[in-house]
Amino acid sequence: MSAQQIPVVVLAGFLGSGKTTLLNHLLRSARGTRIGVMVNDFGAIGVDAMTVAGQVGSTVSLGNGCLCCAVDASELDEYLERLTRPSARLDVIVIEASGLAEPQELVRMILASENGRIVYGGLVQVVDAAEFDATRARHPETDRHLGIADLIVLNKADRVDGAGQHRVRSAIGSVLERAGSSAAVVSAVQGRVDPELLFDRAARRDEESHAVRQLSFEDLYAEEHDHDAHPHAVYESVDFTSDAPLDPRRLMDFLDARPEGLYRIKGFVDFGAGDPERRYAVHAVGRFLRFYPAPWARGEERLSQLVLIGSGVDEEALRKGLAECAQTGPHDAPDERSMWGVLRYVPQPDEGELEAGEPDAGELEAGERDGGIPPLPRSFP
């Protein structure tokens, strides 16, 4: 096997498990390793692509939802072609799958690629430790995904106590045993795993030339035709963009009343006069909600952009509800107190959700923002 082949690692995991967070950690701690990134967003607005740190300059966003439905092998090949140009000098390529993608489908496409400069580098499955039971109950395919992973990252360890972690680990252990897998399981907070774990493993497998341990081509072929089990089928995504700033109280009312089936919300909010200096990244996973304020970058367009993903939700009602959050003019401008509801969901420094040494987004030009966890506001009530 040629030494020049670039490992392609697939980063998968259910909606909101922490894939983008882990990817940002990898990019920040790459220490000289040149990483190419492909992001497969669900939803037309490339929120994930917007939040992946821009150090590499080789980010390619695959839009239009679930990769196995929207992008055929030739398109994947086209993107891989771009990333594997010798001038890019990449050491590894990481593909972040949409939270609703079937990882084995992506693996199959990589294995079937005719690009001789790449080699399949393994599947990393990110698991939200706090949501594990709920995810598994709603998505029986979770076990299958775990069974084919090469590395399992038990993320959000900070949200589960020792006994809870032990329980999730034994449940995963039983799944792996049934699948005949000896994949490693590592706990992480904010996706902080040792990058060597991913890239060394890839290199070793490369040498072994047994590129896939648990998956055979036959398995993958069979999976390809098994679209009944496809989790994407039951999910809808709503994209929302507003030029007018959103009213913080009305947005909080909207979020407090969000329906059960609305599993994931992500994007950025402009609160206008509520906080003219900062844009607010918003993340909701199940009932969990967080806002991450960061200064607007110089020249950045003031917009609110949200992607909502759920099943059995009334898309029109969601769109209407969000549209009603938009400020209607100067008479409708929010005062400072109206931000209090939002600020309750901004993590405190002692919550361990912040990375030290984050660049100040205010020093960046638009489009250069480091999308990791943005720095906390200097002070807030």
Ligand SMILES: Nc1nc2c(ncn2[C@@H]2O[C@H](COP(=O)(O)OP(=O)(O)OP(=O)(O)O)[C@@H](O)[C@H]2O)c(=O)[nH]1
């Ligand atoms: N408490 C806690 N929150 C985390 C951790 N890792 C990620 N998060 C938060 O979980 C939310 C979702 O994280 P993302 O990295 O966007 O998840 P994702 O898997 O890329 O999400 P999708 O692309 O929608 O599937 C964000 O609010 C993160 O800040 C962690 O270890 N602990």
